[in-house]
Amino acid sequence: MLSVQENEQLTQVGPGTPMGELMRRYWHPIAAAAELNERPTKSVRLLGEDLVLYKDKSGTLGLIERFCPHRRVDLSYGIPEEHGLRCMYHGWMMDETGQCIEQPFEETVHPDGRFKEKVKVAGYPVRELSGLIFAYLGPQPAPLLPRWEHLLWENAVRDIAITEIPCNWLQCQENSLDPVHVEWLHAYMGAYRNTDRIATQQRGSSRRHQRIGFDEFEFGIIKRRILEGKDETDDEWAEGHPVLFPNILLVGNEARATFQFRVPVDDTNTLHVSIYNYRAAPGASAPKQDVIPYRYVPLKDDEGRYIVDWTFNQDYMAWATQGPIAKRHLEMLGQSDVGIILFRKQLKRNIAVMEDGGDPMNVFRGDELGLLHAPVEKVKFGVRAQARYVRPEAGDTPAVPQIEEVMGTWVNYLGEEATLGR
Numbered sequence: 448m449l450s451v452q453e454n455e456q457l458t459q460v461g462p463g464t465p466m467g468e469l470m471r472r473y474w475h476p477i478a479a480a481a482e483l484n485e486r487p488t489k490s491v492r493l494l495g496e497d498l499v500l501y502k503d504k505s506g507t508l509g510l511i512e513r514f515c516p517h518r519r520v521d522l523s524y525g526i527p528e529e530h531g532l533r534c535m536y537h538g539w540m541m542d543e544t545g546q547c548i549e550q551p552f553e554e555t556v557h558p559d560g561r562f563k564e565k566v567k568v569a570g571y572p573v574r575e576l577s578g579l580i581f582a583y584l585g586p587q588p589a590p591l592l593p594r595w596e597h598l599l600w601e602n603a604v605r606d607i608a609i610t611e612i613p614c615n616w617l618q619c620q621e622n623s624l625d626p627v628h629v630e631w632l633h634a635y636m637g638a639y640r641n642t643d644r645i646a647t648q649q650r651g652s653s654r655r656h657q658r659i660g661f662d663e664f665e666f667g668i669i670k671r672r673i674l675e676g677k678d679e680t681d682d683e684w685a686e687g688h689p690v691l692f693p694n695i696l697l698v699g700n701e702a703r704a705t706f707q708f709r710v711p712v713d714d715t716n717t718l719h720v721s722i723y724n725y726r727a728a729p730g731a732s733a734p735k736q737d738v739i740p741y742r743y744v745p746l747k748d749d750e751g752r753y754i755v756d757w758t759f760n761q762d763y764m765a766w767a768t769q770g771p772i773a774k775r776h777l778e779m780l781g782q783s784d785v786g787i788i789l790f791r792k793q794l795k796r797n798i799a800v801m802e803d804g805g806d807p808m809n810v811f812r813g814d815e816l817g818l819l820h821a822p823v824e825k826v827k828f829g830v831r832a833q834a835r836y837v838r839p840e841a842g843d844t845p846a847v848p849q850i851e852e853v854m855g856t857w858v859n860y861l862g863e864e865a866t867l868g869r
């Protein structure tokens with residue numbers, strides 16, 4: 448349990464708050480790059496700040512304050528020009544730094560005036576990587592954008608699923624330090640609902656947990672589990688799953704790896720960005736993707752109830768129903784929660800490092816960053832590789848044929864047994 452004050456410290460993300468400042472030390476995904484191909488402006492709320500993301504005609508990405516400095520209209524309705532975003536109301540134009548660079552009527556009346564030089568809104572750096580657009584809202588100089596090996600796999604197919612979840616980021620991330628929920632929320636509740644697709648999807652994860660363990664490592668925490676009938680030689684204990692500080696889960700193996708970013712929108716909303724990476728087996732080629740597809744995942748059904756027929760939707764339901772901000776002063780933690788306790792300590796320790804002027808964990812600086820390798824499980828014969836796409840959350844992806852093609856290369860590589868379920 449946390450005190451009310453401790454809970455506020457870990458959940459408030461606005462400017463000037465301890466967690467808000469910690470989160471401002473990291474790059475966060477805010478959109479799929481393909482979104483801007485369809486519409487070149489997107490309203491974005493990140494860490495409690497209202498912003499607009501745009502791509503101008505020269506291809507430059509900008510992330511600036513959402514409301515026009517003139518008379519405050521919403522620039523997500525603005526017009527991207529060759530260099531900058533023009534306000535649709537009176538034509539003022541801002542560049543990607545937030546600097547006003549044109550004021551048509553002012554310049555007509557005062558050709559030598561310098562008014563526009565005094566007008567500047569917030570402008571933040573953005574970068575594209577693996578089909579996602581990342582933003583950094585913290586102090587300059589910005590750290591390097593992390594180059595996680597599995598996110599940068601070449602010869603791979605990717606798929607992006609984004610979900611807007613109406614709760615604080617911390618309850619999403621704490622779920623990743625909670626192995627026991629898999630047995631209940633996914634397997635047991637799946638069996639209770641007894642639908643074919645759930646039975647197929649969650650086969651293999653229904654064994655009881657015997658032991659869980661957590662180790663801090665270079666990039667965060669490794670979580671481990673021993674299920675009934677297994678021992679310490681099982682990958683789930685021996686290798687474990689990396690939770691990347693402060694808000695990322697990496698799950699997968701050498702063939703497929705998923706990153707889940709729990710991006711704080713504000714104190715009571717989270718943008719959940721999943722990117723699935725499917726790599727071709729050695730010696731094989733992945734189909735080429737001109738554009739990495741993305742989709743927004745539905746949360747509720749026609750009756751306004753949370754959808755719980757898919758694994759990740761079950762998680763989203765659990766997180767959101769803990770409330771906009773979970774009341775941690777009322778919780779009663781047990782042995783299943785030791786990973787959560789460790790994670791909260793890690794957060795507090797890194798806030799202290801930052802407040803002392805240091806760089807917290809996973810802030811990378813220097814001239815150049817090599818690939819960051821976080822450990823994942825090995826592909827195992829007849830156990831891990833799946834050539835058939837199993838939907839992880841509600842909604843359809845157009846990438847299914849490509850995913851099945853690239854996963855099929857592992858069947859050829861590993862042998863037919865690789866298709867026999869998980």
Ligand code: FES
Pocket residue numbers: 515516517518519520534535536537538539
């Ligand atoms: S409100 Fe944007 S130019 Fe006037």
Ligand SMILES: [Fe+2]
Pocket residue numbers: 622628629632633758762
């Ligand atoms: Fe889960």
